[in-house]
Amino acid sequence: MNRDLLGRHRAVLPDWLALYYEEPLEITHGEGRHVWDAAGRRYLDFFGGILTTMTAHALPEVTKAVGDQAGRVLHTSTLYLNRPMVDLAERVAHLSGIPDARVFFTTSGTEANDTALLLATTHRRSNTVLAMRNSYHGRSFSSVGVTGNRGWSPTSLSPLQTLYVHGGVRTRGPFAHLDDRAFIAACVRDLEDLLGHTRAPAALIAEPVQGVGGFTSPPDGLYAAFREVLRERGILWIADEVQTGWGRTGDHFWGWQAHGRSGPPDIVTFAKGLGNGMSVGGVIARAEIMNCLDAHSISTFGGTQVTMAAGLANLAYLLEHDLQGNARRVGGLLIERLRAVAAQVPHVREVRGRGLMIGVELVRPGTDEADHEAASAVLEAARAGGLLIGKGGGHSTSALRIAPPLSLTVAEAEEGAAVLEDALRGL
Structure with missing residues (x-):
């Protein structure tokens, strides 16, 4: 050492x-x-x-793409047209399954979730958010505010009112003794009861598999059942795919697809593996949600050319192999x-x-x-x-x-x- x-x-x-x-x-x-x-x-x-x-x-394909792009230009910001960013956004939008998708690139999963919360609360005009117990969504002020794992929540202060829902951990908690069908039904009843005691939330944010929480997950279909309850009330579903995206779970390209009978989420966040070590994160959402901001916004380092080149090469390798x-x-x-x-x-x-x-x-x-x-x-x-x-x-x-x-x-x-x-x- x-x-x-x-x-x-x-x-x-x-x-x-x-x-x-x-x-x-x-x-x-x-x-x-x-x-x-x-x-x-x-x-x-x-x-x-x-x-x-x-x-x-x-990975040679990624290191070559990074070196080639670095030899041309590293960064210009989102104030100028950026071909690698458009190329990668087109591929990600197509892979997302979200209709009329728009993609916004960030530098991390924290920033991606922060952006998703901004979009959801603005679109819904509500600062109440549902999150899962034992969850982790990042280290910014708002993402800590929806993190349900106390070991990663250094403050109780938050710009959001967060209500925590059962279901992210299958083998612990008050419903652990139930079979999968009964477990899902109990969690849905708990969600419905919770919604009866609060103003309409903006969104539910959930990891299909809880990462920092120890790779725990609910039975397949839980979030589809939640989605039916949320959709009736106009509440958005944010799938935090920072750790589960891009095929890591094997059975599916996105973790949410294990709960997919109700269709894709309203918003998907991603980061981690896409850049294969380069700082790439992002948000995918329907155009009506992504375009709801009525203030100026940019991303100084999100979508920078060298990270987009890495993401394009890495994603191509993953799919081709x-x-x-x-x-x-x-x-x-x-x-x-x-x-x-x-x-x-x-x-x-x-x-x-x-x-x-x-x-x-x-x-x-x-x-x-x-x-x-x-x-x-x-x-x-x-x-x-x-x-x-x-x-x-x-x-x-x-x-x-x-x-x-x-x-x-x-x-x-x-x-x-x-x-x-x-x-x-x-x-």
């Missing part, structure tokens, strides 16, 4: 800017599904910079492998997820009590074995988060599972 760099980090950066590991890691370069630290040690990367490295590290299908196939094998291991490890409460978005929740054996120390121990042991993973969850970050680049091979999945097996058995 570079102790000089760690000392400089602590001297100049905020205390709340967390670092993984007892001896923090400096990553110097990567290739494919692997990264190397400053000491030259190689790691299999099962977290991809918090799901941002979607296809592969140093069917990485969604790879996530379904390889992710399914990895989930089954981990479930077989978990059956023999008392600390594992649940292995959940779909595609290459997998959560392993750890508890104190014989209880439902979250075991933060066990999660940290597995994180350290996995690193020692040459594997990088993440952690999260609404219960003291007791869930391991596994989200490799979508080009992960079967052999690499087996390699990572073997390291995780050793780490889990060592608890």
Whole structure:
């Protein structure tokens, strides 16, 4: 470990800017599904910079596109016509499934959700928002205000009135004992009861799979059932696809499609993987919603040419190589492998997820009590074995988060599972 760099980090950066590991890691370069630290040690990367490295590290198609564009012009702002931005917006709008879609590019998922909340509250003339318990939507003032995971909510102040709805966590809470059909019905009744006690909200914002919350999700169809209730009242549905978009869940290109019988959401937000490490986020919405702002607005760095070039090249690679299908196939094998291991490890409460978005929740054996120390121990042991993973969850970050680049091979999945097996058995 570079102790000089760690000392400089602590001297100049905020205390709340967390670092993984007892001896923090400096990553110097990567290739494919692997990264190397400053000491030259190689790691299999099962977290991809918090799901941002979607296809592969140093993907030649993306690095070439970035270099070629950088050699022409890096940035001009949205005040001028921007061909790469229009090209990418056309592709994203087509893929969204939203009719008459408009796309606005930002630099992050936080900013994308912030914009979606601005659009929804302006369009509906309401500052009341529905959100899911255990959710996470970013670190801006408004996105923190709709975040239902207290570990990521540093203030109770907010420009919004937020009401939290049941359903984002299938195996905990008052409805956990019900079967899927009854679970959905109970959550819908709870939503209807909640709406009977408040002024008409602007929107429901929800992650199809809760990312920071530990890769939890409701039964398929919950948000379709919610949509029927919301549509009757004119309430918008915002799907936060910052972590679930672009085929990561394997079964679907967008996470909302698991709940798709009522059609696409009114607004979709995205970020993370589209730029494969470049800062790209955005909002997709029907024209009537996107165009509801009656004030001037621009995006200084959203849609800048070099990030749009990266997004175009990355999206083309993902589609041409069917990485969604790879996530379904390889992710399914990895989930089954981990479930077989978990059956023999008392600390594992649940292995959940779909595609290459997998959560392993750890508890104190014989209880439902979250075991933060066990999660940290597995994180350290996995690193020692040459594997990088993440952690999260609404219960003291007791869930391991596994989200490799979508080009992960079967052999690499087996390699990572073997390291995780050793780490889990060592608890």
